[in-house]
Amino acid sequence: xxxxxxxxxxxxxxxxxxxxxxxxxxxxxxxxxxxxxxxxxxxxxxxxxxxxxxxxxxxxxxxxxxxxxxxxxxxxxxxxxxxxxxxxxxxxxxxxxxxxxxxxxxxxxxxxxxxxxxxxxxxxxxxxxxxxxxxxxxxxxxxxxxxxxxxxxxxxxxxxxxxxxxxxxxxxxxxxxxxxxxxxxxxxxxxxxxxxxxxxxxxxxxxxxxxxxxxxxxxxxxxxxxxxxxxxxxxxxxxxxxxxxxxxxxxxxxxxxxxxxxxxxxxxxxxxxxxxxxxxxxxxxxxxxxxxxxxxxxxxxxxxxxxxxxxxxxxxxxxxxxxxxxxxxxxxxxxxxxxxxxxxxxxxxxxxxxxxxxxxxxxxxxxxxxxxxxxxxxxxxxxxxxxxxxx
Amino acid sequence: xxxxxxxxxxxxxxxxxxxxxxxxxxxxxxxxxxxxxxxxxxxxxxxxxxxxxxxxxxxxxxxxxxxxxxxxxxxxxxxxxxxxxxxxxxxxxxxxxxxxxxxxxxxxxxxxxxxxxxxxxxxxxxxxxxxxxxxxxxxxxxxxxxxxxxxxxxxxxxxxxxxxxxxxxxxxxxxxxxxxxxxxxxxxxxxxxxxxxxxxxxxxxxxxxxxxxxxxxxxxxxxxxxxxxx
Numbered sequence: 001x002x003x004x005x006x007x008x009x010x011x012x013x014x015x016x017x018x019x020x021x022x023x024x025x026x027x028x029x030x031x032x033x034x035x036x037x038x039x040x041x042x043x044x045x046x047x048x049x050x051x052x053x054x055x056x057x058x059x060x061x062x063x064x065x066x067x068x069x070x071x072x073x074x075x076x077x078x079x080x081x082x083x084x085x086x087x088x089x090x091x092x093x094x095x096x097x098x099x100x101x102x103x104x105x106x107x108x109x110x111x112x113x114x115x116x117x118x119x120x121x122x123x124x125x126x127x128x129x130x131x132x133x134x135x136x137x138x139x140x141x142x143x144x145x146x147x148x149x150x151x152x153x154x155x156x157x158x159x160x161x162x163x164x165x166x167x168x169x170x171x172x173x174x175x176x177x178x179x180x181x182x183x184x185x186x187x188x189x190x191x192x193x194x195x196x197x198x199x200x201x202x203x204x205x206x207x208x209x210x211x212x213x214x215x216x217x218x219x220x221x222x223x224x225x226x227x228x229x230x231x232x233x234x235x236x237x238x239x240x241x242x243x244x245x246x247x248x249x250x251x252x253x254x255x256x257x258x259x260x261x262x263x264x265x266x267x268x269x270x271x272x273x274x275x276x277x278x279x280x281x282x283x284x285x286x287x288x289x290x291x292x293x294x295x296x297x298x299x300x301x302x303x304x305x306x307x308x309x310x311x312x313x314x315x316x317x318x319x320x321x322x323x324x325x326x327x328x329x330x331x332x333x334x335x336x337x338x339x340x341x342x343x344x345x346x347x348x349x350x351x352x353x354x355x356x357x358x359x360x361x362x363x364x365x366x367x368x369x370x371x372x373x374x375x376x377x378x379x380x381x382x383x384x385x386x387x388x389x390x391x
Numbered sequence: 392x393x394x395x396x397x398x399x400x401x402x403x404x405x406x407x408x409x410x411x412x413x414x415x416x417x418x419x420x421x422x423x424x425x426x427x428x429x430x431x432x433x434x435x436x437x438x439x440x441x442x443x444x445x446x447x448x449x450x451x452x453x454x455x456x457x458x459x460x461x462x463x464x465x466x467x468x469x470x471x472x473x474x475x476x477x478x479x480x481x482x483x484x485x486x487x488x489x490x491x492x493x494x495x496x497x498x499x500x501x502x503x504x505x506x507x508x509x510x511x512x513x514x515x516x517x518x519x520x521x522x523x524x525x526x527x528x529x530x531x532x533x534x535x536x537x538x539x540x541x542x543x544x545x546x547x548x549x550x551x552x553x554x555x556x557x558x559x560x561x562x563x564x565x566x567x568x569x570x571x572x573x574x575x576x577x578x579x580x581x582x583x584x585x586x587x588x589x590x591x592x593x594x595x596x597x598x599x600x601x602x603x604x605x606x607x608x609x610x611x612x613x614x615x616x617x618x619x620x621x
Contacts, residue, residue: 007513008512008513008514009512009513010513011502011506011513012495012499012502012503012506014492014495014503017494017495017499018494021493021494021495021536022494298492298493300490301490301492301493304486304490304492305492305503306479307450307452307479307484308479308480308484308503308504308507308552308553308556309476309477309479309480309481309482309507309556310507311473311476387447387452387479388447388452388453390486390490
């Protein structure tokens with residue numbers, strides 16, 4: 001009933017007609033707004049993608065708590081701590097299992113063109129859980145033989161066509177840190193900002209590949225707790241009872257710890273946020289220019305409408321509606337291009353850049369704000385419409 | 392009868408100045424005049440004599456500086472912006488340069504006038520707009536843009552637009568100046584016929600000697616003063 005009333009009282013959609021009857025102007029406006037939107041989608045997408053990528057492996061760890069050295073600053077600069085500390089945590093009544101993990105960068109030789117590249121290598125005892133992946137246990141079985149590694153098929157292509165060779169049934173052998181290894185399985189982890197690729201191997205193989213590693217020293221300790229344990233309480237009590245050469249944190253804070261490094265200790269956040277801000281400003285200037293010249297061009301017509309009895313408020317409404325329409329018309333192509341570019345980025349960089357609902361809505365709000373703000377600024381020009389001057 | 396006695400327009404001792412200080416010019420000097428309902432009045436005079444200023448004052452487009460103007464029973468001297476704005480809805484205006492909205496079709500331009508009416512549905516306002524275009528003889532050009540219409544056709548659309556808001560008073564500023572003589576004649580006759588059907592008074596400013604005979608009354612103006620009527 002109400003809807004019908006609105007339909008009945010509607011008037012000529014002046015804002016819509018003003019825009020659509022000037023195809024060139026609206027095309028320029030849409031191109032400008034979409035460009036600004038795409039710029040914001042890309043910059044914020046890269047930023048969030050890089051932060052998310054920095055914890056792709058962290059998120060997969062089968063653990064409730066994590067032990068690291070207090071000297072470790074991030075995944076690209078992990079320090080070792082005595083493995084004994086991990087054993088000591090078993091003394092706590094809530095701890096049901098631990099896994100010692102070695103974590104370091106080693107040189108991988110591409111078996112196709114023989115070039116070498118730094119790869120993140122994880123070493124662990126294959127009998128213990130490492131990743132939350134139903135199939136991982138079976139793959140870990142293969143690591144019990146010495147010289148076997150699991151290769152991450154999401155690693156960058158520069159490491160060689162490992163997974164396609166492996167899946168084709170070929171025997172894939174190459175060198176890691178100058179020692180011969182054989183790929184015995186494929187996992188999916190994903191590269192991060194610090195590591196272009198990942199491989200997983202047994203502690204025994206790892207120590208063979210990295211003989212300089214101090215004996216009994218590990219970089220990460222994974223701790224699993226009984227169901228229903230109070231994680232915070234266990235963290236506090238372990239931190240209190242263990243010597244200060246080790247730091248205990250929940251898996252969640254370990255992930256935050258890593259993200260935080262990239263956010264605060266690198267310029268990624270600043271650079272990409274600044275890039276998005278530039279897009280926003282460019283968009284504002286374009287929309288303002290379009291609306292301002294639109295109002296200027298139609299000033300005699302606005303004045304005529306005022307002479308006919310339309311009040312200033314209804315004319316301001318026309319400009320506001322123009323801004324509103326433009327924001328939608330500009331956002332839709334920006335969103336679609338954003339999706340396409342994200343797919344392109346995912347396939348070429350393998351970074352986890354996804355269109356998240358929150359980013360999509362934040363950028364919509366920014367574009368709406370951009371268009372309405374520009375419309376507001378362009379409205380000032382309407383004050384120049386003097387109906388007494390048109391005679 | 393009472394209605395007949397009520398003037399559509401009554402002006403008493405109207406003065407208007409432009410500029411400040413020594414540059415101040417007295418453009419309207421103690422003008423007094425009346426227009427009755429349904430009357431067609433033509434105002435002539437040399438350019439620069441103050442005709443257009445008078446028209447904008449009557450049309451509530453300018454603030455009245457001194458004197459009384461009562462349009463449709465409303466005093467314009469000291470009237471607020473809002474009062475003037477509302478009054479404009481009851482005053483139709485036709486301009487020298489038609490002033491149609493370039494991005495709207497003939498029909499939509501007329502409906503911009505009809506949209507000022509309250510209490511009609513979109514469909515009925517649309518039907519009225521079409522009816523007006525038929526009345527001015529443009530039924531075959533409803534969906535054309537002003538760009539594709541001839542000068543006479545544009546002025547017809549302007550007349551339809553002005554009348555679509557059902558004004559009680561129609562102000563026209565040299566509506567024929569951009570037209571050739573036969574088209575100008577047609578337009579003025581049409582304007583008079585349609586205005587009278589609506590019992591709408593008309594005040595038309597013109598230079599065009601060929602159309603003077605449509606007037607019920609002729610007013611002449613010179614140097615800001617009305618000459619005694621002939």
